[in-house]
Amino acid sequence: MRAAATSSFGPPETLRLTEVAKPLVGTGRVRVRVRVAGVQPVDCKVRAGGTPFARSVTFPLIPGNEFAGVVDGVGEGVTDFSAGDEVLGFGLFGCYAEYVVVPADQIVSKPPSMPWEIAGGFSGNGQGAHMALREMKVCPGDTVLINAAAGGLGTFAVQLARAWGAEKVIGTASEANHGYLRALGAVPVTYGEGLAERIRALAPEGVDAALDAAGEEALRASVEVTKDKDRVVTMVSFAAAQELGLPDWSATRSAARLVELVKLYEEGALTLHIRAAYPLERAADAHRDVGNGHGRGKVVIMVG
Template sequence: MKAAALSSYGGPEVLTPSEVPLPEAGPGTVRIRVRAAGVQHFDSRIRGGWAPPFLNLSFPIVPGNEFAGVVDQLGEGVTGFAPGDEVLGYGTLGAYAEYVVAPADQVAPKPDSMPWDIAGGFSGNGQGAHMCLEAMGVGAGDTVLINGAAGALGTFSVQLALAWGATTVIGTASEANHAYLRSIGAVPVAYGEGLVERVRALAPEGVDAAMDTVGPEALRASVEVVKDRNRIRTMVADDAAKELGVPLLGAGRSVERLIELTGLYERGLIKLHLRETFPLERAADAHRLLDTGHGRGKIVLNVA
């Protein structure tokens, strides 16, 4: 089958169109004909040579950990799905390909109203936002700071905080993305020197919770404006979090989270802005765009 795969580690150029073996569904898994796959920073880190400790990688490596497509094959013991079902889901690797195999309990029905490109980029950042905001205890009446609010993860986080009852969501972004943040319900604020003072001016009664998708400096600013460090989380700066006494975010993706998020989508409470879509054979270009940083919305590969 066709895939975008790594035969070495490095820059975007090492992600090339490839032919790899067609996977087979095993016990408890389903094979899915991929229609679209999201592009995440996790994928670019894999491309650069990083791997979480539970992965033992060997080339060729097919990145991609979120996808949408059509159920093609059922493994032994799988119930609740049938060939032809339209689904979205998540895994660890393998989604930049025509077919992917995933555990059946990591796959959910795709809403009829959700386009394929949106579905392909929905699971990863959506679940990341859900995990982070839940850990921070975001709820009714809160004032929440989202550092890096215009990206795909930030976009989900702004909308989810509002859906859960937050009164005010302040989002940091470059000036070019401020109108976009207003359109999804956030109060925009510029990055850079003086951020703490600008946030305090917008929230004179204080910030209840803060999420960082940017890095150590944004996390340090969050510590200055939030009284309770248990209500701060970072997605990108674990070393700084340990230094500052901010709890780390544990693993916790689940199909239940995904189903809750698709329900919010169907109710019009969450929208996913597409930054750009690329065909599978241009996965390297998708990574080049991802690596520029500070983008607005989600990058997705259209596979079929």
Template structure:
């Protein structure tokens, strides 16, 4: 099969379309014919040679940790899924390919009418937002501050906070993305010097929770506006979080969380903006795009 794979670590140019062996579904797993795969900053870390201790980086390395497609093999012991089912799910790597094998407890049915590009880029940001907001206890009546709110993760988080009953969602973003944030139901504020004062102008008594997607000084500023720093989480800067005594985000991806999110999508409470869809052969360009750190919404790869 074709896959966007690495034969060495480095810049986006090391990611190239490559022939690799077809994977086969084993016990407890399914094989999915991939229609779309999301692009994450996690994937760019893999490309540069970083990985969690449990991940094998033997070449060729195929990045990609979220996907959507059609089940075409079902392994022994799998129930609830059949060949031909349309699904979305997650792995740690290997999703930038024509086929991916995943445990059956890491996929869920694709909602009827969900476009393939949206399905391919739904899982990772959705699970990240769900885990973070749940750990912070976001719920009815809360005032929530989300940093980098116009990005793919921020977009999901704004909508999820609203769906869970947050009264006010404040989102930091560049001025060019302020109208976009308003369309999601957030109150936009600009990054940079004076951030604390701008947030306090909206929430004079402070905010209840802060989701940080920027780190550094932005995370430090967050401590000045939140009522209880135990209700801050960062997705990006554990070092500063430990310095400030902010709890670290725990792991917790699950199909149960994902099913809750697809249900919210089916009810019209979550919408995903696709920033750009690249064909699998242009995975390197997709990595260049996401590493600019600009733009709104999700970048995905599509597989013919």
């Protein structure tokens, strides 16, 4: 099968179209013919060898941890899915390929109304935002701050906060994305020096919970304006979080979590803007796009 893979850690151009063996289906697992794979910042870090778990991989390495496609085969013991089912799901690696094999409890049915592009980029950032906002204990009446609100994760986080009853959602983004945030239901604010003061102008009594997906500067501003720092969560600035005394947290993706998100999509409470869709042979360009930062919505790879 065709896959976008790298034979060594390095820059985006190490990702090349490669022929690799088609994966076999094992007990309790399903093989999916991938239609679309989502691209996340963590994929870029894995490709560059910039995460601890990346050091344990074997080459050639096929990145990608979210996908949508059609079930191609099922292993012994799988009863909930069969060949021909349209699904979306998640794995650790291997999704930038024509076929991926994952445990059967890592896929859910794709709604007929959900376009393939959205389905392929739905699972990773959607579940990431869900896990973070649960850790932040977002509840009705809250004022919530989302840093990097226009990106893939931020897009989900803004909408989830609104769906869960937040009274006000403040989203940081570059000025070019302020209209986009307003359309999602957030009050936009610009990055940069003086961020804490600009947030206080919008929330004089402080914010109840804050999510950082932008970096250390945004995290420090978030701690400064949030009433209880135990309700501040970062997805990127872990060393700074430790220095600031923020609590450790962890959560895992699950089919149940994904089912909840899909239901919200079907109800019209979630949408996802696809800013770029690259063919498999241009996976390196997809990584460059995501690595540039400050993009609006989601980047996906069209596999088949």
